[in-house]
Amino acid sequence: MDALDTTERVIQYCIRHDLIDGVELDIEKLIERNEFLTLKKTTLPDGIDAYIKETKPNHFEIGVNSKHSRTRQRFSMAHEFAHYQLHRENLNGLAEGERILHRSDERNHLEYQANSFAAAILMPEDHFREEVRRTQGDVSEISKRFGVSPLALRYRAKNLGLKGHGV
Secondary structure, three states: OOOOOOHHHHHHHHHHOOOEEOOEEOHHHHHHOOOOEEEEEEOOOOOOOEEEEEEEOOEEEEEEEOOOOHHHHHHHHHHHHHHHHHHHHHHHHOOOOEOOOOOOOOOOHHHHHHHHHHHHHHOOHHHHHHHHHHHOOOHHHHHHHHOOOHHHHHHHHHHOOOOOOOO
16 A cells, blocks of 8 residues: 555556446545545535644544535545655645645645646546547546546646647
């Protein structure tokens, strides 16, 4: 579980452990399989999507806003899982509670990394490109298949250079 520090390793782990249904990765089960992580769905203050915090040495809690849609919760879980995998040693330096998809141009490097990692595990490039081709870029159908919001899907398409292919 500690070796899941690249998106490729996460995806291969999920394939080996049947955590992908069609093309949708079961991010909840992925988190639950890690003995050092606890997932908590809870009501969070307005403007807060999720958090990750160390609850005891080497054990972390990922909290997700239960008021949010399923797709937003999934992305928030993946984002916080990314922080765990990539930034575990620096988590105490992160603000507790955050907005995951920043709507401004202001970019924090760690947040950008976590967003990119989350998007890549929820929408792996090969599967994503195939779904775009298969559906002729139908945003609604693709977002349902991956269990993500149309906004997250459009960001992923843009980052993969697929803007203008229907998505």
